[in-house]
Amino acid sequence: MSARDKRLYLEDLTVSFDGFKALNQLSLYVDPGEMLCIIGPNGAGKTTMMDVITGKTRPDSGTAWFGDSIDLLRLSEPQIVAAGIGRKFQKPTVFEQLTVFENLELALAGGRSFLKTLRARITSEQHQRIDEVLEIIGLSDQRQSLGRILAHGQKQWLEIGMLLMQNPELLLVDEPVAGMTPHEIERTAELLTSLAGEHSLVVVEHDMAFVRSIAKRVTVLHEGSVIAEGNMDKVQNDPRVREVYLGE
Numbered sequence: 001m002s003a004r005d006k007r008l009y010l011e012d013l014t015v016s017f018d019g020f021k022a023l024n025q026l027s028l029y030v031d032p033g034e035m036l037c038i039i040g041p042n043g044a045g046k047t048t049m050m051d052v053i054t055g056k057t058r059p060d061s062g063t064a065w066f067g068d069s070i071d072l073l074r075l076s077e078p079q080i081v082a083a084g085i086g087r088k089f090q091k092p093t094v095f096e097q098l099t100v101f102e103n104l105e106l107a108l109a110g111g112r113s114f115l116k117t118l119r120a121r122i123t124s125e126q127h128q129r130i131d132e133v134l135e136i137i138g139l140s141d142q143r144q145s146l147g148r149i150l151a152h153g154q155k156q157w158l159e160i161g162m163l164l165m166q167n168p169e170l171l172l173v174d175e176p177v178a179g180m181t182p183h184e185i186e187r188t189a190e191l192l193t194s195l196a197g198e199h200s201l202v203v204v205e206h207d208m209a210f211v212r213s214i215a216k217r218v219t220v221l222h223e224g225s226v227i228a229e230g231n232m233d234k235v236q237n238d239p240r241v242r243e244v245y246l247g248e
């Protein structure tokens, strides 16, 4: 590749667990502001790929660059967060005893101490950012609600909001709609779509109707490698993809 103009470059990544290759020469790229959807059967390596990007798992070989100057394989997990990569895990980790607003306030502080953060006065600029994020995630009316009374979908959106407080350039989202109602799924599609452009996103999801509703470009992983790439119609009609999913 000549021009290094992508947000994320993964090239020839291999990760082995006891000789088993969870990633096998995986290469993929994400453009600035793009939302890339990743699908693939269980065990395809989707979560492992996110683990490599976030520094949780180190590959045996290959490269991972964030933009053209940040070598992710040389950074620690906190350094990767600080560089602008936010990751949403499947299980929400919002603080149940704190309000929605306080959860966002805490996320603003990153790793700083819990009590210190809540006692400190936030600036009007920070207050404004929290208001903005509340609007984006659709929880303005729930700002004073405790985390524990939120519906499953609302917790997931709050957690996305908590990531947004750090203003990450790249957001990694693993199975965001698992366990959601149809209405929550629709709302999540709108939310993620609204984030693209401003942020790059990598979204892993098994729910094909959801992926179809948000995806422009879809990458299909199987046995640790990319087996197809393109728009949803293209990959769903791909013979290898059909074989992997349907045993055709």
Ligand SMILES: Nc1ncnc2c1ncn2[C@@H]1O[C@H](COP(=O)(O)OP(=O)(O)OP(=O)(O)O)[C@@H](O)[C@H]1O
Binding pocket: 017, 021, 022, 040, 041, 042, 043, 044, 045, 046, 047, 048, 049
């Ligand atoms: N820490 C680990 N130790 C050993 N094997 C692992 C480890 N993490 C993942 N694996 C294996 O690597 C393969 C890829 O797992 P991974 O979780 O990345 O798949 P996935 O595509 O996210 O699947 P799913 O759709 O079920 O979430 C699987 O066979 C899994 O059992």
Ligand SMILES: [Mg+2]
Binding pocket: 046, 047, 048
């Ligand atoms: Mg997974």
